[in-house]
Amino acid sequence: MSQSELVGVLLAANFFDDKELKEEIIQDFADRIKGKPIEEIREVFGIVNDYTPEEEEEVRRENAWAFE
Numbered sequence: 001m002s003q004s005e006l007v008g009v010l011l012a013a014n015f016f017d018d019k020e021l022k023e024e025i026i027q028d029f030a031d032r033i034k035g036k037p038i039e040e041i042r043e044v045f046g047i048v049n050d051y052t053p054e055e056e057e058e059v060r061r062e063n064a065w066a067f068e
Contacts, residue, residue: 001009003032003044004028006025006035009021009025010022010025010026032044
C-alpha cells in the first residue's frame with residue numbers, strides 16, 4: 001500500500017476510532033523509516049529542514065539518545 005493510501009486509511013481509522021487499525025498503520029510507518037538517515041526520512045514525508053546548522057546541532061546535542 002502506498003504512503004498516501006496509508007494516510008487515507010489512518011484518517012478513516014481515526015474517524016471511526018479504530019484503535020487497533022491506527023496502531024497497525026502507525027507501526028507500518030515506523031517500520032518504513034526505522035534505521036534510515038534523517039535526510040531520507042525527510043524526503044519520504046516531504047519535510048523541509050528549516051533549521052540553521054547551529055540550531056540543528058543544538059537539537060542533536062539535546063536529543064543525542066535519538067541519534068545513536
